[in-house]
Structures are given as C-alpha cells and as structure tokens.
Amino acid sequence: MIKERQIIYKKELATNIYEMLIEAPKVARAAHAGQFVLIMVDEKGERVPMTLVDWNPEVGWIKIVYQEVGTSTIKLSMKKVGDEIYYIAGPLGHPSRVSKFGNVLMVGGGVGIPALYPIARELKRLGNRVITVIGAKTSNALIYEKEMSEVSDEVYITTDNGSKGIKGFTVDAVKLLLNNGEKFDAVWAVGPALMMKAVAEVTNGKIPVSYSSLNSIMVCGVGMCGACRVTVGNKTLLTCVDGPEFDSYQVNWKELTIRLQAYKKEEMISLEMLKGAGKV
Numbered sequence: 001m002i003k004e005r006q007i008i009y010k011k012e013l014a015t016n017i018y019e020m021l022i023e024a025p026k027v028a029r030a031a032h033a034g035q036f037v038l039i040m041v042d043e044k045g046e047r048v049p050m051t052l053v054d055w056n057p058e059v060g061w062i063k064i065v066y067q068e069v070g071t072s073t074i075k076l077s078m079k080k081v082g083d084e085i086y087y088i089a090g091p092l093g094h095p096s097r098v099s100k101f102g103n104v105l106m107v108g109g110g111v112g113i114p115a116l117y118p119i120a121r122e123l124k125r126l127g128n129r130v131i132t133v134i135g136a137k138t139s140n141a142l143i144y145e146k147e148m149s150e151v152s153d154e155v156y157i158t159t160d161n162g163s164k165g166i167k168g169f170t171v172d173a174v175k176l177l178l179n180n181g182e183k184f185d186a187v188w189a190v191g192p193a194l195m196m197k198a199v200a201e202v203t204n205g206k207i208p209v210s211y212s213s214l215n216s217i218m219v220c221g222v223g224m225c226g227a228c229r230v231t232v233g234n235k236t237l238l239t240c241v242d243g244p245e246f247d248s249y250q251v252n253w254k255e256l257t258i259r260l261q262a263y264k265k266e267e268m269i270s271l272e273m274l275k276g277a278g279k280v
C-alpha cells in the first residue's frame with residue numbers, strides 16, 4: 001500500500017532537473033493551477049516551496065519538478081522511490097487568475113516551464129488561444145516541450161547557444177512575435193527573475209494583463225515571517241499569501257533580485273556542511 005508522502009515515481013528530465021510524483025491525497029483534492037506546496041525533506045530540513053505541476057484528485061498524487069541548486073534540493077534527490085518526504089503542506093498561495101482572455105502568451109524559462117504547464121492547460125481549457133515561448137540554456141536542458149505542445153496552439157523554442165529553436169533568450173522570441181504584429185490579451189511568465197523582468201519590460205504597454213510567478217526566498221509560507229516580502233505597486237506584499245503571482249508591471253524587480261541573494265553565504269556554508277558529511 002502506498003503511504004502518505006511516499007515517492008511514487010522519480011525521473012531525471014535533464015541534468016540536475018527531476019520530476020517527482022508524491023502521494024498527497026489532501027493536497028491533490030484541493031489543488032489549483034498556480035499554487036505550490038512547502039516540502040521538508042527530513043526533520044532537520046528547511047521548508048522549500050515547490051510549484052504544483054500536476055495532480056490527480058482521484059488517485060491522490062501530486063507532481064513537482066525541481067532543479068538541484070542547494071542543500072534541500074540535493075537532499076530531495078537523495079530520496080528514492082518508496083521513501084517518504086518528512087512534511088508536505090499545501091496547496092498554498094492563490095490560484096492563477098485564469099479566465100477567457102482571448103489570445104494568451106505563456107513564457108517559461110528552465111524549471112519555470114513545468115510550473116507554467118498547469119496554467120496553460122487551464123487557459124486552453126477555458127477556450128483561449130495559447131501561444132507559448134519556452135527556453136533553456138541548451139537543447140539538452142530543455143524540458144516539458146511535449147507537455148507544453150499539448151496545451152498550446154503554437155510553441156516557440158529558444159536556446160542560449162542556438163542548439164534548438166531560436167538562438168537567444170525567451171524575451172527575444174517575445175520581441176519577434178510582437179514585432180510581427182501578434183496581439184495578446186494577457187501574458188504569463190514563469191522562470192528566473194531576470195527573465196520575468198525582461199518580459200515585463202518588453203510587453204508593458206503592449207499586453208494589458210501580465211502575471212509573473214515570483215520565486216522569492218520563502219521560510220514559513222503562511223505569512224508569519226515576512227521573508228518572502230516583495231514590493232508590488234509600492235505596497236509591501238508577501239509572495240506566500242498574497243502571491244505567488246503578481247502584476248508583472250507593478251513588481252519592484254530590482255529589490256526582488258537583490259533579496260534573492262540575501263542568504264548566499266549561509267547557503268554556501270550549508271552546502272559545504274552537506275559535502276563535509278560525505279553526502280554529496
């Protein structure tokens with residue numbers, strides 16, 4: 001019998017990027033596109049936010065896709081199929097504000113592409129024309145192309161080195177589409193903060209509705225600690241309870257990118273300790 005929080009499936013999609021199916025029936029029953037869970041890998045671990053990429057309310061699993069970047073995500077990768085995750089809380093955050101817009105542009109970068117998938121699926125289900133731009137550093141690092149194609153009318157690919165699709169960044173493909181006279185009613189961007197900032201800059205004034213899913217550093221996830229605070233339209237808001245999606249044209253991107261670096265030293269120390277313990 002599968003136990004709650006047990007890993008049902010795990011696959012490396014690209015170097016250091018993993019897809020994982022976890023038994024979490026309560027989360028699966030309540031999940032909506034755009035929401036996330038907090039995961040504690042073991043009892044000494046920190047709570048790391050992970051976007052819900054997919055879920056099955058009948059069978060009771062949730063799917064996450066994550067990139068190994070530091071201690072917690074490396075520890076998560078050490079878990080095998082059949083192992084249990086210590087703690088999962090969710091679904092958290094507001095669902096994406098999807099509706100029938102008309103023409104919608106979806107822009108995903110790296111590990112942000114799977115996070116974009118359930119939002120695109122929902123927008124397609126609601127009858128929107130979904131045009132997607134996805135990008136990665138190289139063709140080998142590109143994930144979720146097939147899944148995004150299934151929920152999009154058109155998919156454009158960019159790679160930094162030109163090994164697949166257009167050579168350049170996702171924002172370059174967005175500029176091409178806009179210069180070719182494509183008209184969009186809404187745009188969603190999920191990926192690195194610099195990518196979301198660049199997309200906001202080129203679409204501002206051209207696409208009326210724009211959302212970005214912010215990846216602020218988060219600690220409690222329930223609005224108590226303030227670690228994930230962001231400035232949006234001159235208001236201080238919390239990514240965990242007010243987001244994670246915000247109006248891209250109102251986000252203070254400079255502050256977000258500075259705050260993402262706030263614990264660099266501690267993260268390095270934590271990684272060195274993990275290595276010192278012979279775990280990496």
Ligand SMILES: Cc1cc2nc3c(=O)[nH]c(=O)nc-3n(C[C@H](O)[C@H](O)[C@H](O)COP(=O)(O)OP(=O)(O)OC[C@H]3O[C@@H](n4cnc5c(N)ncnc54)[C@H](O)[C@@H]3O)c2cc1C
Nearest residue numbers: 048049050051065066067069070071072073215216244267
């Ligand atoms: C709402 C939300 C949803 C997220 N969903 C996903 C997801 O689906 N898949 C996924 O791979 N990641 C996701 N993230 C980012 C993920 O939570 C972090 O990468 C993770 O916490 C890193 O933990 P760590 O201990 O492995 O690395 P750390 O040692 O904490 O950090 C290692 C490196 O990653 C950077 N980093 C740390 N936290 C973040 C962050 N929140 N965003 C961006 N960079 C960060 C650090 O600056 C550092 O350079 C999400 C973040 C938020 C806020």
